[in-house]
Amino acid sequence: MSANDRPTGQPSNPEDLKDSAFLRACRREPVPHTPVWFMRQAGRSLPEYRKLREGIGMLDSCMRPDLVTEITLQPVRRHGVDAAIYFSDIVVPLKAIGVELDIKPGVGPVVERPIRTRADLERLRPLEPGDVSYVTEAVRMLTAELGGTPLIGFAGAPFTLASYLVEGGPSRNHEHTKALMYGDPELWADLLDRLAGITAAFLKVQIEAGASAVQLFDSWVGALSPADYVRSVRPASAKVFDAVAPYGVPRIHFGVGTGELLGLMGEAGADVVGADWRVPLDEAARRIGPGKAVQGNLDPAVLFAPREAVETQADRVLDAAKGLEGHIFNLGHGVLPDTDPEALTRLVSYVHERSAR
Numbered sequence: 476m477s478a479n480d481r482p483t484g485q486p487s488n489p490e491d492l493k494d495s496a497f498l499r500a501c502r503r504e505p506v507p508h509t510p511v512w513f514m515r516q517a518g519r520s521l522p523e524y525r526k527l528r529e530g531i532g533m534l535d536s537c538m539r540p541d542l543v544t545e546i547t548l549q550p551v552r553r554h555g556v557d558a559a560i561y562f563s564d565i566v567v568p569l570k571a572i573g574v575e576l577d578i579k580p581g582v583g584p585v586v587e588r589p590i591r592t593r594a595d596l597e598r599l600r601p602l603e604p605g606d607v608s609y610v611t612e613a614v615r616m617l618t619a620e621l622g623g624t625p626l627i628g629f630a631g632a633p634f635t636l637a638s639y640l641v642e643g644g645p646s647r648n649h650e651h652t653k654a655l656m657y658g659d660p661e662l663w664a665d666l667l668d669r670l671a672g673i674t675a676a677f678l679k680v681q682i683e684a685g686a687s688a689v690q691l692f693d694s695w696v697g698a699l700s701p702a703d704y705v706r707s708v709r710p711a712s713a714k715v716f717d718a719v720a721p722y723g724v725p726r727i728h729f730g731v732g733t734g735e736l737l738g739l740m741g742e743a744g745a746d747v748v749g750a751d752w753r754v755p756l757d758e759a760a761r762r763i764g765p766g767k768a769v770q771g772n773l774d775p776a777v778l779f780a781p782r783e784a785v786e787t788q789a790d791r792v793l794d795a796a797k798g799l800e801g802h803i804f805n806l807g808h809g810v811l812p813d814t815d816p817e818a819l820t821r822l823v824s825y826v827h828e829r830s831a832r
């Protein structure tokens with residue numbers, strides 16, 4: 476195995492894993508350099524990923540521990556990021572309990588029969604660890620391979636999952652979701668409560684198999700006002716965070732367009748709150764409040780600019796993070812599919828070098 480074939484620059488025994496820059500930053504402890512990872516780092520921007528996935532459906536690949544392990548490791552090897560994110564999708568636990576859905580290339584998750592009535596709720600039974608034994612297997616394989624590089628487990632938050640289930644697919648305005656939320660608050664609360672149980676169970680499986688941190692993606696929650704978030708969503712997200720609290724692994728919470736919700740999302744029970752690029756990181760930290768680390772927040776589109784411009788924008792993020800306790804460098808949303816992988820590798824080195832000065 477050449478130096479290029481394995482995660483480098485990371486401690487290799489489990490004791491040192493706890494001391495990795497990523498986990499130290501999550502705990503707001505001093506770090507040797509600002510840790511970096513990218514949402515959607517495993518996936519379409521990598522040619523080695525596309526090659527591996529040829530002829531294999533997205534959900535099928537998520538159920539194969541050998542593929543999951545390899546795809547999760549690819550960006551760690553290539554970019555030298557400070558954490559791996561488990562290769563899967565937010566709809567995997569729903570598929571695992573028998574919801575008929577697929578992930579359509581270029582579209583996203585599509586649900587055959589949307590969930591809109593009380594009778595539909597019966598299709599959302601609790602998730603048992605045995606439903607996702609391939610996840611347990613893949614996480615075990617991964618943590619053995621990763622050595623001192625932490626593995627981030629993840630799940631979709633109840634609101635974002637509900638949006639896919641109620642709309643039947645991706646949605647710009649979330650109109651059916653909001654119609655249910657405003658029109659039948661009791662059914663809505665029961666739906667989110669069921670989803671919270673499924674999500675919590677899915678995160679527990681990943682933590683028990685060895686994930687060092689978890690991220691709860693509430694990608695589309697920025698569509699809500701603060702008052703609606705507090706009343707109709709936060710109780711379910713808090714249930715998820717409370718359920719995994721006893722494990723003591725850092726809990727990260729992220730959504731897009733959540734400038735007005737950052738403080739409230741932290742209060743749901745996260746240790747780290749992710750921000751997109753619309754709010755400067757120092758202002759995001761102010762809104763999130765003390766006692767929590769901050770993750771973000773370079774605009775993923777910046778990576779299409781020339782190298783110097785990328786560095787200037789990365790400087791802006793690092794400058795805004797100066798004086799913060801606990802900063803994890805990331806993009807403000809996922810890596811865009813046409814991103815040049817070289818630009819990502821250069822960005823990791825740049826952030827490491829600049830922050831170590």
Ligand SMILES: Cc1c2[nH]c(c1CCC(=O)O)Cc1[nH]c(c(CCC(=O)O)c1C)Cc1[nH]c(c(CCC(=O)O)c1C)Cc1[nH]c(c(C)c1CCC(=O)O)C2
Nearest residue numbers: 514515516517518533563564565580581582583692694809
């Ligand atoms: C909203 C959401 C989804 N999935 C996810 C979210 C939350 C994060 C976010 O806000 O981006 C989370 C997710 N999905 C995927 C990961 C893998 C780990 C990673 O590298 O971050 C993660 C963390 C793989 C994937 N999930 C998906 C792909 C592409 C599928 C393919 O390559 O065929 C990958 C690699 C499909 C998917 N699944 C979903 C969408 C919107 C899409 C993209 C549709 C498209 O444009 O093709 C739902």
